Amino acid sequence: MILKWVNKDMNEEKFKFIKADNKTYPWYCIDKIAFRGYFFINGVFYSKNDAVNKILELIDSMGFDRTLAMLNGFFSIVYNDREITYFANDRLRAFPLFYSKINNMVIISSDINKIIQITNDNHRIRYNNESINEFKITSLFVSGEKTLINGIYQVEAGQIITLVKKTNSITKRFYFRYNHDNLLDISEKYIKNKLKIDFNSVYYEETGRDLVESLNGRTAVVPLSGGADSRMIVSMLNKFHYHNVICFTYGDIDSSETMISKKVASEYNFEWHFIKYGKKTWKWLKDQDIYNNYLNYGGSYTSCPHIQDFYAVYYLKREGIIPKDCVFIPGHSGDMLAGSHITKDFIESNYIDQSKLADLIIKKHYPYIDKTKLPVNTIKNDILKNLIKKEKYSSEEATNEYEFFDIIERQAKFICNSVRVYEFFGYEWRMPLWDNRLINFWSGLPIDMRYQRKFYFEAIGNEKIESTNDKTAYKNITAFIRNRIPFLRIISRYIFRAKDYYLHPFKWGQIVTFNKYLFYLLEGGEYFEINYIIMKEYLEKLGKNLGK
Structure with missing residues (x-):
């Protein structure tokens, strides 16, 4: 279905929105707005038409930018006003959105293949060789607004794109950045007492409450590993006496991950399933049309398709173990927000210059850089494009930029993009560890408290069962x-x-x-x-x- 908004004053078509056939989280269109996803405001869960009406109400009262900043959830929005068209993603780009500008028309869709069909003559796809080379050295994503296709771009995490119809110009801005603002002046006594109370309040009482409300009695399906993050998910559900839960893990029955996962599920008396992975699993899967179709859907010419739990979800659905209306709840990305990606470079240095910061980002996210044909300076310039540029950063400022790059690239385009697996099989998902209140909590802690997840493990240190984090x-x-x-x-x-x-x-x-x-x-x-x-x-x- 193609929805067209025509600028009658200009008497020419400026904008075309292609409504993709998303089985999970479909688009809802009312009046001037198209929306997919969900969000919370003051403990109330909004989705579908209720979400669209609420957004229209908020935009009328406070404008587009302030409305987006207020939404606590995951979404894509296209808002077509009389003179300006806005399109934007949530803080994590949880629902990819693509666009292309052809002559005097801007085409937008959540399905990049729809745009490819329109923008390429005779359906001939034109690769972006620079993007391909970058993809080969990250192995996970194409950075920034680029895709693997020439002339087609992606809306980045926490970004608003503005199309001014009169001038046919496009501008871009971030309404979200991950910054260590308003850092707490924390004494040792505060660390041991008040801060843990604050963490438990935000995590369990607020985030957990909203999660349970959004499930509305449906089965929660938790990919339960041996780590701390998925443990926190089941702990949250148990805290609110939500017992319609199915846990699963996969791989080798004798692995530490499997044994710990089973123990944790048993501790909470949750149903638990194990899916064995072996050579026959992958050999069979690779030859299936369903797998190859998923690669196209999960990659979307921007990301390495996440396949880790693909077969497990396929198996759970095939065997009828999970109901059709269940909701998957992975533990993304509690470890990163808690500080697991902060290196000692940021702890041991009072200041870090721009070149050193770019080098640290390359070291973390471009592991195959010695294989590239691209000049290193080209990569550095691309990295610095979305960062706040300074000759010298304080350790906190450098950490801001380092983690912001991590969030809008690795987390948004690979780790959290793994929810495409659940969508592909027709299931909804939630990512409670990316709740805005938790983001704000972690960004308020000094980096030395987040280094090696120091505070995180202190706050959950009373767990009885061992973890693969040990x-x-x-x-x-x-x-x-x-x-x-x-x-x-x-x-x-x-x-x-x-x-x-x-x-x-x-x-x-x-x-x-x-x-x-x-x-x-x-x-x-x-x-x-x-x-x-x-x-x-x-x-x-x-x-x-x-x-x-």
Whole structure:
């Protein structure tokens, strides 16, 4: 279905919105607005037409920008006013939105393939070679507004795009940035007492309450690993006596992840299921049309499709274990917000210059940079494009920019983009750990409290069951080798990655032959991981479609 808003004063079409056939979270259109997603305001859950009407009410009273900042949830919005058209995403780009400008017309859709069909003559797709090269060295995403297709762009996380019809001009701005503002002056006594009370209040009483209300009695399905974040999800549900819960995990029945997951589910008396992953799993899956269709849907020419729990969700649906109206609740991305990505560079330095900041971002998010044909300065300039530019940053300021890049790129386009799996199979999802109130809580803590998730583990330190986050002798030894003996580090990484083909609990390297796995391992180098394979296979499939 194509909805057209025509600027009658200009007597020419300026804007076309293509309403994609989204089975999960479909678009709702009333008057001047198109909306998909959900949000909370003051403890009230809004979705579907109720959400559209509420947004129209808010825009009339406070304008577009202030309205978006007020919405606590996940959404895409297209608002077509008389003189200006706005389109925007939530703080996490949870629902990707794409656009292209052809002559005097702007085309917008949540399905990039719809735009490709219109903007490319004879359906010939034109690759953006610079984007492809960047994708190969991140293995996870194309940064900024770019996609893999020339002339088609994505709306970024927390961004508003404005189309002024009279001048046919487009401007962009972020209405959200992750900043350490209004940092608390915290004493040791405050850390031990008041702050934990604040955390539990925000997490359980506010975020948990809203989550349970939004479920409205439907089955909550939790991908329960051995880590802390998914543990917090089931703890939250239990706190509100919500027992219509199904937990699942996957991989190897004897892995620590599986054993801890089972113990946690048993602790809360929640239903638990295990899905075995093996060579036959991936060999069978790779040849299925459903898997190849998902790669297209999950990647959308911007991201490496997230496949980790694809087969598990497929299995749960096929076997009738989960109801049609269930809601998946993953633990994204409690660890990152709690500070797991902050490195010692930000703790040990009072100031960090612009070049050093770009280097730290490259080190974290561009593991295959030595394989690129792109000049490093080109990559640095792209990285700095969305950051606040200063010759020298304080440690807090540098952390702001470092984590902001992480959020709008890695988190938005890969980690949290994994919810495409649930949508693909027709299920809704929630991501309570990205609640605005939790974002504000974490951004109010000094970085030394968030470094290595110091406060996070203090706040949840009374858990009875072990976690894969716990320190072990093996982890301590490998950390020592990684930090102190570079030569052994490189050799050990190659050895461990090679053995992962057969011994990794998920066995997902076996989606390719062992010879091809070794080829990718040697090609990827020291920092090779499974997503490098998925990225290469994804590009190969796209190449066949593009005739390249």
